Amino acid sequence: MSSGSRSGEFCPRCGDEISRPSDIDLPSGPSDPDAVLCDGCYFEDFDLVDAPERIEVRVCSQCGALHRGNRWVDVGARDYTDIAVEETADRLAVHVDAREVDWGVEPEQVDQNTIRMHCLFSGVIRGTAVSEEVTVPVYVARETCDRCGRIAGDYYASIIQVRGTDRTPTTDENDRAVEIAESYIAEREATGDRNAFITETSRTDDGVDMKISTNQMGQGIAKRIVAELGGTVSEAPTLVTEDGDGNEVYRVTFTARLPPYTPGDVIDLDDGDGPVLVTSAHGNLKGVRLATGDRYEADFEEGIDPDARTLGTREDAESTTLVAVEDAHAVQVLDPETFESKTVPRPSYLDPDADEVPVLKHRQGLHVLPDDEL
Template identity: 65%
Template structure:
């Protein structure tokens, strides 16, 4: 029986491995490698890099690549651009960058692989041209762009320094979290204190809403939202700027307020509805649901204004005598259940309603 043989359709030499999945007659090794190209590389690569933040433009998007310099950018771009032949096995490559000038990096690439059990090595050189520009984010920052405003105000008062500092920290921390998560649209345009409180302009409405909610979670209060039409985008869609007005509670932890006929209250919480402790009895106080954080009351003073004075005597279960810190006269005042009868001194707040014994642990700042 004669042996079946397959011949190269180009040169006519016999082919040792006649079968191919495609069913076509294969070329011999010489003819195959005459046409073989291990890697397909572009003649050159042009890369747009933001001169401010170093982001690289890929298609219509700007991408943070974390490159240390433009050589790193060139390596990354060449890596993305090289197309290796499908028959290549055990492929590896190395690159030697050559900085031609400030805007050009010539990449000398050495590539090796195994193809049809034969070692193959190729060298290609790809110039990478760097063009510097401004990414969308940096352009917006430079142009003082903002999409939302957060206004922090107090109800019937000016926010405290602690509230203003806390609100500023919340804004910067949240935007920092978004940036760390890769959100290139996250930035703060402006934060400034005004006579009424604090105003902040941020890059997106999502950030504005999230910051406003965080301020309320920390300090209590409410958020009102309003939108203003400013323009239309390139698709004809309406573009709005949104203002988030944060109204901090009128009364805050540490306030002593005259809320009803049952005695003043030391405020401990302004979340949900106002909560605190009666300074005449030590009993818990909680505002009615409909009053929320704004019961009809007047502020008598702050716990931080309290003065340490002498506990003269415990008269009975309901009253004690203390020295007035201003006149040094002995005054009889209600005895709250948190008062330690064995103590030598107590902290008292003097107001137009009289002397009030406060807990030793009451907020002092």
Template identity: 65%
Template sequence: MSESREFCPRCGDPVEDREEPLPGMPREKDAVLCDACYFEDFDLVDAPERVEVMVCAHCGAVYRGNRWVDVGAKDYTDVAIDEVSNALGIHLKAQDVSWAVEPEQVDQNTIRMHCQFTGMVRDTFLEEEVVVPVNISRQTCKQCGKKAGGYWASLVQLRGTERVPTADEDARAVEIAEDIIADREEAGDRGAFITETQETDEGVDIKLSTNQLGQAISNRITRELGGHVKTYPTLVTEDGDGNEVYRVTYAIRLPKFTPGDVIELDDDDEGPILVTSSRGNLKGTRLTTGEHYESRFEEGETPPATKLGTVDDAEETTVVTVEDDHAVQVLDPETYEAKTIARPDFFDPEKPTVAVLKSRAGLHVVPESET
């Protein structure tokens, strides 16, 4: 650049020509200074004297602004780097800026951040280093405080109709609840958590942080396991705005019969049914013929019937002879007498043995895939 006829008002040295601002734009007041005087007061980086970071000692969330934020940091050094990065300011005139940071762990609650910066200003290469102490204080966030205090807003109760839920049903209900919580957490919902899971003699109880979770979980359980749900709200308090606050119990009643049960329908003489589904209308397979069965719409998932046993009660026995398309002779697994019983479609005549269930309704072949 060529020298202008302007002189630095601070030292009197000539000032190089500068690019004039666009029409209507104010001229930078420091533009009249020479480079030496300009850089005397120039700071490439604006850094705070220290950074205070509040973290939850239980979940690692960081308090920013007026709320707790899950940052997903591996340790507090990552948190310190992020907080210092957000607190630093780079001069607007700097170009081609790059920086690096080297953390120094002073003690359990203090990390000293050594930050090196480079950039171009007035065609001049600048380097600057700042040291920012980060003080970490450990608190308990609102959600962890609720968890520790046993807070809950909804209760999902898993119960059976005229029976106790199986261990698999209890376990699956808890798994469904955990899956929904995980999905909510991944979406950033810090208020979603399971307060307590309790096994009772009648089935599992799941306490949850919100009523919406109770509704979502009970709906998914009944979609998968069948049954129905009823809600029982209880007024517990009022919030600061005078709104009523309710706790809601979601009482799930699972179907009377489950897949694998063998039942005998009331007022029906066509033979026992192996239940294959209890969602919606009960569905199954006739053990006498192998035909598909589905209850009438008004009977739903629990038609009038008596449970004879389950496929787990079936025993393997010897096939004596295949008499015709509708009958087969097998050995009674208890008395070892040869008995002629119904031959259903799923019976395999090529196999020397077959699984049979003995009940008050007699002896019946059970599908091999169900045993």
């Protein structure tokens, strides 16, 4: 097939004979009634780009979320220029028959809330290179998203209370409980869940309280806390209102009750086998006997709360001199208070070649502790 010129066609608008190379692809079909026009008439009313007169972008001034469609989307916007470029690109339409299209944009910050987008497009139509420049003002409307509005309004659906059993949680336990909650919420936020937030965290004389956005998340956080720190979770629902369909809406308080003993506590079980250094409060209480070094685990019925009293903690231990190893069951150490030589039980974890050992002096005497956590 040879490539010549098409002739014998006339423009229905101006009447001129149309002559164009035969290898030029023309639009076909009813979608473009101007396809039959000559180039002069065709380009007379031709628009390469269809652009709106103005674009409004709704962003949350608190968290930077962007309103798209009928919902808020987390984009963490702080520099709204990038958002303006994306929104402009989505709203501009290039002629369907344009080929080899290329475009660029140069934003101009007019004021704090207005960005003027200067867009230059180029392409090929009917074998002719065309270009067009459009300017679209983008207005940034700063609002408050639903999520930030709830937080500002002190909205919450559940409460987590971190408490101890017959004791007050330690500062480390309270801090770790808050870290667990924040990590849980961060994981949910990373999945796009905008209902995930902590409204308030407060320290009290009894522990720490946290207001959580949903009951499901409150329960999930409480379970994670006791999974790591030990203890049990109890629930106390309170009827607060009814929804539009008449369904009762409850606010649930989840109490993460930490065990009475924590790793590092030294307790007396009054069973004749000597004190126990607690090593775990998960499931059944576990530890090591200070008199022998044998492992200890509470019965299933006792769980994490066997009948015992606290003698001290690992932090109360002091380093003292190992004087002599008497036999397989006894050693001599210096009393850290009186500096007298005392014979004490020799646990299996004691290093007989050590010069110094950690000891805990308590109401029942003196015991050697392991150098490290077991």
